[in-house]
Amino acid sequence: MSARLSPDVRDVPAPLVWTFDGRFETCLLDVEDTLRRAIVLVGDVSRLALAIDLSLPALKRRLEAGDRLQPAWGRFLERLDRYGLPSAPRIRHRPQPGPLATLVVAYLH
Numbered sequence: 001m002s003a004r005l006s007p008d009v010r011d012v013p014a015p016l017v018w019t020f021d022g023r024f025e026t027c028l029l030d031v032e033d034t035l036r037r038a039i040v041l042v043g044d045v046s047r048l049a050l051a052i053d054l055s056l057p058a059l060k061r062r063l064e065a066g067d068r069l070q071p072a073w074g075r076f077l078e079r080l081d082r083y084g085l086p087s088a089p090r091i092r093h094r095p096q097p098g099p100l101a102t103l104v105v106a107y108l109h
Contacts, residue, residue, distance in 0.1 A: 014107055020101040
């Protein structure tokens with residue numbers, strides 16, 4: 001049985017990209033919410049590839065402001081397991097300044 005695409009998947013640009021800034025934990029919650037919406041939009045989680053880019057200068061600023069990486073990061077990764085993604089997201093650390101996190105969702109045809 002072949003996977004069926006939602007009727008509007010032809011209208012989905014590839015890749016889908018969103019940026020997030022602010023408190024680390026809030027960014028992770030927003031990334032998860034956006035991922036959930038992307039899955040609904042695409043309609044087929046089995047062919048999604050994810051990347052999350054983290055800006056190291058932005059992360060440093062958040063840590064200096066008192067944000068903590070753990071336990072938020074560990075909880076975020078645990079929650080991602082429930083979506084049935086074919087693989088874990090690729091995490092890329094960027095030395096450039098910019099938004100704290102960038103979520104890239106690619107649909108593999």
